[in-house]
Amino acid sequence: MEPTQQQLEKYADLAIHTGVNLQEGQAIMINAPVESADFVRTVARKAYEAGAKDVHVRWNDEDLTYLKMKHAPMEVLENVAQWKVDEVMSYAKDGAAILSIYAPNPDLLKDIDPERVAATNKASGQALKEYRQYIMNDKVAWSIVSVPTENWARKIFPELDVNEAIDQLWDKIFQITRVDQEDPIQAWEEHNATLRKAREYLNQKQYKKLVYKAPGTDLSVQLVDNHIWHGGDTKTQQGVKFNPNMPTEEVFTMPHKDGVNGTVTSTKPLNYAGNLIENFTLTFENGKVVDFKAEKGEETLKLLLDTDEGARHLGEVALVPHHSPISQSELIFFNTLYDENASCHLALGGAYPTNIKGGSDMNDEEKASHGVNDSMVHEDFMMGSADMDIDGVLEDGTTEPVFRNGNWAIDFD
Amino acid sequence: MEPTQQQLEKYADLAIHTGVNLQEGQAIMINAPVESADFVRTVARKAYEAGAKDVHVRWNDEDLTYLKMKHAPMEVLENVAQWKVDEVMSYAKDGAAILSIYAPNPDLLKDIDPERVAATNKASGQALKEYRQYIMNDKVAWSIVSVPTENWARKIFPELDVNEAIDQLWDKIFQITRVDQEDPIQAWEEHNATLRKAREYLNQKQYKKLVYKAPGTDLSVQLVDNHIWHGGDTKTQQGVKFNPNMPTEEVFTMPHKDGVNGTVTSTKPLNYAGNLIENFTLTFENGKVVDFKAEKGEETLKLLLDTDEGARHLGEVALVPHHSPISQSELIFFNTLYDENASCHLALGGAYPTNIKGGSDMNDEEKASHGVNDSMVHEDFMMGSADMDIDGVLEDGTTEPVFRNGNWAIDFD
Numbered sequence: 035m036e037p038t039q040q041q042l043e044k045y046a047d048l049a050i051h052t053g054v055n056l057q058e059g060q061a062i063m064i065n066a067p068v069e070s071a072d073f074v075r076t077v078a079r080k081a082y083e084a085g086a087k088d089v090h091v092r093w094n095d096e097d098l099t100y101l102k103m104k105h106a107p108m109e110v111l112e113n114v115a116q117w118k119v120d121e122v123m124s125y126a127k128d129g130a131a132i133l134s135i136y137a138p139n140p141d142l143l144k145d146i147d148p149e150r151v152a153a154t155n156k157a158s159g160q161a162l163k164e165y166r167q168y169i170m171n172d173k174v175a176w177s178i179v180s181v182p183t184e185n186w187a188r189k190i191f192p193e194l195d196v197n198e199a200i201d202q203l204w205d206k207i208f209q210i211t212r213v214d215q216e217d218p219i220q221a222w223e224e225h226n227a228t229l230r231k232a233r234e235y236l237n238q239k240q241y242k243k244l245v246y247k248a249p250g251t252d253l254s255v256q257l258v259d260n261h262i263w264h265g266g267d268t269k270t271q272q273g274v275k276f277n278p279n280m281p282t283e284e285v286f287t288m289p290h291k292d293g294v295n296g297t298v299t300s301t302k303p304l305n306y307a308g309n310l311i312e313n314f315t316l317t318f319e320n321g322k323v324v325d326f327k328a329e330k331g332e333e334t335l336k337l338l339l340d341t342d343e344g345a346r347h348l349g350e351v352a353l354v355p356h357h358s359p360i361s362q363s364e365l366i367f368f369n370t371l372y373d374e375n376a377s378c379h380l381a382l383g384g385a386y387p388t389n390i391k392g393g394s395d396m397n398d399e400e401k402a403s404h405g406v407n408d409s410m411v412h413e414d415f416m417m418g419s420a421d422m423d424i425d426g427v428l429e430d431g432t433t434e435p436v437f438r439n440g441n442w443a444i445d446f447d
Numbered sequence: 448m449e450p451t452q453q454q455l456e457k458y459a460d461l462a463i464h465t466g467v468n469l470q471e472g473q474a475i476m477i478n479a480p481v482e483s484a485d486f487v488r489t490v491a492r493k494a495y496e497a498g499a500k501d502v503h504v505r506w507n508d509e510d511l512t513y514l515k516m517k518h519a520p521m522e523v524l525e526n527v528a529q530w531k532v533d534e535v536m537s538y539a540k541d542g543a544a545i546l547s548i549y550a551p552n553p554d555l556l557k558d559i560d561p562e563r564v565a566a567t568n569k570a571s572g573q574a575l576k577e578y579r580q581y582i583m584n585d586k587v588a589w590s591i592v593s594v595p596t597e598n599w600a601r602k603i604f605p606e607l608d609v610n611e612a613i614d615q616l617w618d619k620i621f622q623i624t625r626v627d628q629e630d631p632i633q634a635w636e637e638h639n640a641t642l643r644k645a646r647e648y649l650n651q652k653q654y655k656k657l658v659y660k661a662p663g664t665d666l667s668v669q670l671v672d673n674h675i676w677h678g679g680d681t682k683t684q685q686g687v688k689f690n691p692n693m694p695t696e697e698v699f700t701m702p703h704k705d706g707v708n709g710t711v712t713s714t715k716p717l718n719y720a721g722n723l724i725e726n727f728t729l730t731f732e733n734g735k736v737v738d739f740k741a742e743k744g745e746e747t748l749k750l751l752l753d754t755d756e757g758a759r760h761l762g763e764v765a766l767v768p769h770h771s772p773i774s775q776s777e778l779i780f781f782n783t784l785y786d787e788n789a790s791c792h793l794a795l796g797g798a799y800p801t802n803i804k805g806g807s808d809m810n811d812e813e814k815a816s817h818g819v820n821d822s823m824v825h826e827d828f829m830m831g832s833a834d835m836d837i838d839g840v841l842e843d844g845t846t847e848p849v850f851r852n853g854n855w856a857i858d859f860d
């Protein structure tokens with residue numbers, strides 16, 4: 035069914051209040067595809083109703099991105115104009131909330147030379163380094179939500195007519211983000227409370243290591259000392275609660291960048307740089323990926339791993355029960371925001387400094403000595419399944435079950 | 448009928464080749480409403496096919512503009528971020544072509560406090576002064592075209608269903624811009640040749656004054672010495688031909704800012720700052736508007752006149768025969784790009800320095816002493832009709848008919 039105006043408004047309200055938790059007098063910057071204009075207008079209206087002083091939209095359009103990637107000369111792709119950096123930094127420095135509407139076409143760049151994609155991403159990664167720090171350290175409230183677009187909906191429901199596919203995807207999004215419930219904002223408070231229990235339990239345990247066993251996976255992941263588990267809502271440095279991801283079903287913390295050993299096999303496709311990487315295996319030695327292969331998209335995987343030094347190390351370890359609502363939908367979304375919340379996952383690339391005590395105040399040297407990974411990329415990839423067991427290894431060497439058959443082995447109540 | 452892909456491509460080709468005349472290796476910046484995304488994508492494809500090195504789109508959305516005008520505090524409205532200036536200046540300085548897709552909702556801001564509109568326009572006018580000089584001096588190739596939007600189409604065809612109104616407006620646009628012809632680019636070359644004859648005739652005449660007579664109008668307009676008539680295609684300072692307006696039916700030159708006397712009455716509504724000004728009369732003394740009234744939108748007219756000193760003086764005098772194709776459509780478009788090309792018109796505000804010999808090299812003082820008007824605004828308003836007679840007064844005081852009954856009194860062949 036086509037979404038009703040009431041549903042769209044509930045979703046917009048959720049993004050504004052539970053997502054970025056917009057404060058009176060605050061500005062908001064929205065990153066959005068032009069295809070989502072109707073939803074953006076609803077969000078903007080809700081933002082002003084909540085007292086926003088300014089709603090700024092950075093529109094993007096994948097067709098134009100594709101044309102540019104296809105035709106523009108390298109020096110244009112590699113050049114990030116200073117005004118683009120100033121645009122986002124002016125909002126970040128002003129303490130604006132940042133809402134991203136994320137709905138990529140998973141196959142957008144599949145016929146583009148990967149060298150061109152890599153060069154483009156690298157240039158923007160370098161130019162936006164300071165901005166990324168604002169996000170990764172929660173200096174501002176930020177949130178990511180998705181809305182259906184034609185190409186994305188078509189990819190999930192190839193058998194449907196495109197308009198039906200879009201309506202079907204709206205349905206799934208509303209279910210998964212709890213917009214179909216009477217009071218979604220209240221439902222999210224309850225959900226955040228559940229995730230809080232899990233993270234508080236794990237924060238107390240302070241496992242030295244997690245050991246993963248599943249078909250194709252035999253991996254030991256050391257956690258940094260004084261790691262902090264996050265999940266659900268979190269707080270800006272100024273103390274404002276927000277939900278960075280909607281949906282979110284994970285609790286996550288920081289692996290030691292040099293403490294990962296063994297092999298891990300992906301369980302869902304990974305959409306990266308406009309391409310899909312499928313059925314891939316990574317082998318780690320002392321934290322570094324020393325071998326990899328992929329059934330599909332190996333070239334794109336290589337491009338990801340070669341971004342910089344940190345792209346071959348882990349920056350996040352996240353636990354998601356296999357019976358999560360997204361997983362139960364039994365869909366592959368080809369969209370990391372959705373797929374990562376259906377499955378235990380790891381991230382290649384930069385760690386969130388908030389996942390270690392004092393991390394936001396560490397300089398680069400201190401970070402390195404504590405095992406905090408640094409990179410221009412941060413890419414979650416899915417490796418959980420119904421067959422996954424995870425053990426936690428305590429300080430004294432004893433081992434406890436954390437996950438059994440893809441679900442929590444712990445009762446948090 | 449819904450426009451065909453072929454028609455859209457012809458129109459896009461026309462904008463790229465005849466409009467901005469994009470050169471190989473040049474960048475192009477496109478100002479466009481998100482509602483026109485489909486057309487913009489077609490234009491972008493044509494631009495890359497023509498060898499563009501970069502296509503940058505500055506998206507805008509009137510619903511967001513409205514919300515901001517309605518809700519944002521004054522200090523937000525009055526603040527133009529430096530990055531916004533840098534964005535347009537970086538393209539202007541790089542010699543990019545600039546294409547604007549102009550399709551405003553004529554009634555957008557009718558319930559907004561005019562003070563807020565005035566403050567916003569003033570702030571952006573001041574911030575974009577240097578950019579405006581690039582446009583008004585033809586330092587870059589620029590062009591303005593229109594595409595239908597819901598609100599605009601509804602205003603012209605209130606009796607039609609909105610989709611029919613949009614299709615109907617496409618039809619009119621294609622007729623008026625010659626896209627319905629076999630070879631629109633060739634048709635424009637012929638049209639430019641016709642306008643060239645008129646402007647060459649007038650350039651030779653070097654009338655001292657034009658004297659307008661029509662019901663409600665009795666006006667004498669002194670032209671500056673060494674004025675230049677333009678019309679149809681023109682050239683950038685680097686010698687690249689382009690067509691700034693599509694459609695265009697006018698030839699135009701520069702009035703002396705202090706040499707206008709008498710009364711003029713508008714013959715079509717003027718859309719300014721999201722409002723319509725209708726049936727208005729201006730009285731000039733020594734170039735300055737000393738009295739005005741309007742049946743509708745008088746407050747908006749006052750806002751326009753009070754922008755700055757130059758807004759009360761004329762900056763352009765333009766001749767358009769009453770039998771122009773747009774006029775023959777017998778429609779009011781509520782869009783200056785269309786309505787001004789159906790009618791003789793004048794502009795309040797800044798003059799184009801290209802309308803006087805050496806104008807682009809004059810400093811502010813030289814401009815003032817030659818009678819060149821300067822202002823942040825440049826607003827064409829329509830005052831031609833089937834009843835209008837215009838005489839030209841030569842250096843020696845003799846008088847010649849220029850227009851009779853709304854059409855040329857001269858045969859240019």
Ligand SMILES: [Zn+2]
Pocket residue numbers: 284286350352374379414
């Ligand atoms: Zn994660």
Ligand SMILES: [Zn+2]
Pocket residue numbers: 350381412413414
């Ligand atoms: Zn992550």
Ligand SMILES: [Zn+2]
Pocket residue numbers: 697699763765787792827
């Ligand atoms: Zn004009």
Ligand SMILES: [Zn+2]
Pocket residue numbers: 763794825826827
């Ligand atoms: Zn004009």
